[in-house]
């Protein structure tokens with residue numbers, strides 16, 4: 249369809265006008281809490297221009313009308329998928345995994361072996377590297393984890409990231425700085441020559457990945473013992489962050505751990521419900 253666009257229409261696609269930018273930013277904020285400040289105009293244009301072209305739309309005003317139409321919900325999901333930043337890696341912020349291994353998981357493993365239930369949530373898990381890094385650490389501490397009631401939940405607003413995480417194939421894992429023991433736990437003892445790095449089935453079985461918008465209702469039952477929500481709230485404004493911390497405090501068991509990103513801090517009323525437990529690591533009081 250792009251072939252039928254006039255040069256003028258092409259130019260319109262390459263720049264978002266003020267009014268359309270505001271409408272898109274308001275919509276994104278309302279749907280998923282992400283704040284698109286004026287400085288994000290180029291990002292919005294570059295990430296959406298191709299989508300407009302594929303849809304045969306002549307400018308951003310037409311795109312706004314398209315997503316705001318009664319049947320625009322699916323396109324709004326697509327738009328959010330295009331606008332989210334999904335950067336992630338295995339064992340990102342390695343000190344969290346050291347703490348998980350040495351401090352957090354051993355008592356939880358004991359509880360699980362005594363018949364208890366253990367739940368870990370990676371909220372904003374992108375394409376799965378975070379929950380699979382947690383799973384490998386769990387397998388190291390508790391090789392028999394699969395025999396007990398221990399589960400890791402990974403959720404993300406972006407359906408494409410959930411699809412990739414479920415596929416659990418990571419072509420760039422070869423270059424990733426993954427500790428050798430963890431590499432073996434995640435991908436098995438040897439790799440086939442075609443360099444397909446696929447998460448081994450027994451590790452994958454510990455992890456459930458599902459689409460969830462943190463701004464909406466959380467359907468999960470029961471409390472979590474550990475929550476990872478890292479490098480997600482940086483895209484939200486202060487009131488949205490504060491509401492989210494309060495909700496995490498509600499679903500985290502007393503004594504449970506919360507891990508946040510390196511530039512993130514628990515703020516607002518929920519701050520009094522958490523104590524420090526390490527670098528960007530909190531414990532529910």
Ligand SMILES: C[S@@+](CC[C@H](N)C(=O)[O-])C[C@H]1O[C@@H](n2cnc3c(N)ncnc32)[C@H](O)[C@@H]1O
Pocket residue numbers: 279280281282332333334335336337340371372373374375378403404405406409460461462463477478479480483509
């Ligand atoms: C930068 S990645 C961080 C991934 C991982 N936690 C890490 O630290 O490596 C941020 C993720 O948050 C997700 N996200 C953004 N807004 C969200 C929302 N409202 N609900 C759920 N996930 C959201 C994005 O889709 C993206 O995959």
